[in-house]
Amino acid sequence: MPKPMILRALRSKAFQLALQTTIISGLGAVIISAVIYYAAETTIKGQLDSAVKSEQAEIMSDSSGTEADIEASIHDELNDSSGLFYALLGPSGKLLVGNVDVSGALIKKLNVYKTLTVRNGLNLPAHVSAIRGMAIKLDNGDVLYIAEKANELMALNEFYSYSFLILVGGILVIGMAGGFFAARSALRRVEAITSASQEIMAGNLARRIDEDGSGDEFDRLIISLNMMLDRIQVLMQNVQQVSNDISHDLRSPLARLRDSLEDSKLMTPDPATGACFDEAIEQVDSVLGIFSAMLRLAEIETQSMRTHFLSVDMAPLVEDMGETFKVVAAADHKIIHTQVEAPLCVTGDRELLEQMLVNVIENAILYSPPGKDIVIRAWLNTAGGVAIEIADRGPGIPVSEHKRVLQRFVRLDASRHNPGTGLGLALVAAIADLHGAAISFADNHPGLRVLFQFPTTNTAIRDTTCKA
């Protein structure tokens, strides 16, 4: 069952390529955002830190360095409401004066700028989300902490975390959606080529791939493929024509040669020479057989015979064939069993259908060992189509050769010592195809089972009553 389009698109090369590009663009965006963030943060921190530093210097220069003096300076600053944060901690860590209590573990490190928020346990005014400052140790053992409001830093963090999510999410969504649509349109074109190729392989050499007229690389590829198919079709027709012409034109001289050999044989009194003539006649007969099989194949492949199709009851036909070949098989110590349901109507050409069964039954007799059974069955399958099976107990055909043996002149190595031309099954396949019948091989453990399944309906029906 074909996978749904969405799955095929997701697994396609085009989508994977788009995904890679998306991931690389996403990484690029992350790196650029990180650089911008770092630059902005450094600038803001630099401004805050220099304000803190100059305030520190001011307080230290205004006072003589005694605890009382510094306390007074801080009081002054608090009264001026400079907007800065101060804390003077005694050697025990107790807050002596200031507007922010950073006593305790908050400012463990001296001489480093640090950003502190309520999350660090600070009690800050509502409009302040963070402060940034530094603590220094005074000569008398006190710690002086000065900080600046650092709301910008928090705002920057918040802005960046949101925009980062939006940026990366946006790139991923847009990239993947773009990739999906690109993959889907590429897949459609590839599938048009695939389905046309399958039809061509199935024998429709006239099939061409549709262009969409956009002139893109797919269209250019399709134009080249179609031109190649035109060329192949012409070459195939030439080959077929030549082989038909040869078969046809050589038949008359070969027939004359055969007559001459017959005459010469009659005229020779020497039995050894007569045997040589017999051998030569046999060879000529075999060549004539090949030529007539090839001409028949060519004729069948034009499919023009369909116009003469009639309703044929396969039941008596298969019965009669079983009877006829029982004698042939018995001479070879092989036993034919026939099991036929009646009636079994198919639409077709009686003579060709007979030829088709003869070729398969002859193979079964030829390739199965003496003393073994050959079973011919014909029945109506559950779908209402006629099924015919010929099963033998010979060496069978390996699965890998099932398709190949239907081609012309293909003979398996194991049967090279048997008489034959390799055209029998090619003819069988052509006749089955003409009748719309499926042919399949299966293992008979041991042996070969050849199964024909005719369609339930046939559009070429002229006579719908099955004549017994």
Ligand SMILES: Nc1ncnc2c1ncn2[C@@H]1O[C@H](COP(=O)(O)OP(=O)(O)O)[C@@H](O)[C@H]1O
């Ligand atoms: N019943 C069978 N059992 C084993 N091999 C078979 C059987 N029928 C056909 N084959 C193999 O398929 C080949 C092609 O068969 P066919 O076209 O009838 O040619 P031919 O019988 O002239 O060799 C045979 O040469 C043989 O190798």
Ligand SMILES: [Mg+2]
């Ligand atoms: Mg054969």
